[in-house]
Amino acid sequence: MKRSWNFNPGPAALPLEVLERAKEAFVEYGDQGLSLLEMSHRSKTVERIVEETERLLLELIGLPTGYRVLFMGGGASAQFALVPMNFLLPGTTARYLVSGSFAEKAYKEAKAVGQSEVLASGKAEGWRRLPDLRQVEIAPDTAYVHMTTNNTIEGSQFRDFPDTGEIPLIGDMTSDILSRRLNWTKFSLIYAAAQKNLGPAGVTAVIVKDELLKAGNANIPAIFQYRTYAEHGSLYNTPPVHAIYMMKLTLEWTARQGGIPELEKRNERKIGHLYEAIDAGDGFYRGIVEKPYRSAMNATWRMPDEALEKQFVLEAEREGFIGLAGHRSVGGLRASAYNAVPEEACKALADFMNDFRRRCG
Structure with a gap:
């Protein structure tokens, strides 16, 4: 599987x-x-x-x-x-x-x-x-x-x-x-x-x-x-x-895993990959929350229009990335990188985001 x-x-x-x-x-x-x-x-x-x-x-x-x-x-x-x-x-x-x-x-x-x-x-x-x-x-x-x-x-x-x-x-x-x-x-x-x-x-x-x-x-x-x-x-x-x-x-x-201290370090690296992709490239991805208040668990962002957001979710699902649509009350995109999400997954998603921006931005 x-x-x-x-x-x-x-x-x-x-x-x-x-x-x-x-x-x-x-x-x-x-x-x-x-x-x-x-x-x-x-x-x-x-x-x-x-x-x-x-x-x-x-x-x-x-x-x-x-x-x-x-x-x-x-x-x-x-x-x-x-x-x-x-x-x-x-x-x-x-x-x-x-x-x-x-x-x-x-x-x-x-x-x-x-x-x-x-x-x-x-x-x-x-x-x-x-x-x-x-x-x-x-x-x-x-x-x-x-x-x-x-x-x-x-x-x-x-x-x-x-x-x-x-x-x-x-x-x-x-x-x-x-x-x-x-x-x-x-x-x-x-x-x-x-x-x-x-x-x-x-x-x-x-x-x-x-x-x-x-x-x-x-x-x-x-x-x-x-x-x-x-x-x-x-x-x-x-x-x-x-x-x-x-x-x-x-x-x-x-x-x-080393308890909370080790997971905290891991979580900072994981979410860092995602925020780096969000902040790269002329505002194609726009973080919803101002930087000082951003979560280390749930990264949220918007794109130039809702059609592109829907396309992003569909293409991401085809590549094996699940659960990226934002909450129905606010829309946009969201990636939740809880403790059990491996760093490999966050790196792969960041790579996909960068590729999608190059192709569609």
């Missing part, structure tokens, strides 16, 4: 060795006589997988004790609602850094739950730049500050994070978790749907500080409370066991 170069934004590329390992265990896990898809989530086998996956994730990001990892369903979209349901209490205001489409969706969900405000926004500039964190002032009645660290659709990424003091900082890191070194302790809660750098779609990892867990709203249904998942080791209800197992394999692969 000749595999395509997968630049899909999510579900996204998975490491080949992870897929092969999962294939080996698909019909029968270990010597259990059945697959994980059939196994009880109350079994010791599943309990161990969940515990090991939590340990691996905390070790990779280097968080100290005092944090828990929860495995939940519903993707990041569920977290948009669960965060305010748990932490937006009467007499407080949730404040959001609105830097792209998903950040805006998170804000709108919070408004449906309680008092919420935009702390800063990049919408007026068409998402071409990120809100200036130097202008941010956080009022003392703030329940939490929420930010999306990487904007998958628009192709922008925060390099710095606000100092919120005692006020919890909550981050949607769905599209850049494990891709770069961060001061993780700035955040009281991080969530990431798995279908980018953590594994396949179907499970969301929530990394939450113990102190914040204790402060959560106890007057909502148990199934919506983070503390419920913590108290039951993510086994309160039937979890997506196979997706968690795939996350475990992906985390083990991440560790074998």
Whole structure:
């Protein structure tokens, strides 16, 4: 089988060795006589997988004790609602850094739950730049500050994070978790749907500080409370066991690559090939996001007209490059170079882009 170069934004590329390992265990896990898809989530086998996956994730990001990892369903979209349901209490205001489409969706969900405000926004500039964190002032009645660290659709990424003091900082890191070194302790809660750098779609990892867990709203249904998942080791209800197992394999692969420091270096080289091709040659390709705010995960660009963009996508697919059409809400082109996308793929795409510009520019 000749595999395509997968630049899909999510579900996204998975490491080949992870897929092969999962294939080996698909019909029968270990010597259990059945697959994980059939196994009880109350079994010791599943309990161990969940515990090991939590340990691996905390070790990779280097968080100290005092944090828990929860495995939940519903993707990041569920977290948009669960965060305010748990932490937006009467007499407080949730404040959001609105830097792209998903950040805006998170804000709108919070408004449906309680008092919420935009702390800063990049919408007026068409998402071409990120809100200036130097202008941010956080009022003392703030329940939490929420930010999306990487904007998958628009192709922008925060390099710095606000100092919120005692006020919890909550981050949607769905599209850049494990891709770069961060001061993780700035955040009281991080969530990431798995279908980018953590594994396949179907499970969301929530990394939450113990102190914040204790402060959560106890007057909502148990199934919506983070503390419920913590108290039951993510086994309160039937979890997506196979997706968690795939996350475990992906985390083990991440560790074998040298962990986050090595992947960060690799990601900088990979995305560098693409931005070099975008910036070459008289504006034939035009980066959508201003250079200081560009993402290392999702490169976005436009071309002289939509007809050329469609031609580019069709020719790219014939050459084995998959997933390059921009999001339907913004159009243009996008290449998502998550951890599992090899540097070879980015070099090959850059070569194709340069050739296409010479032929059609």
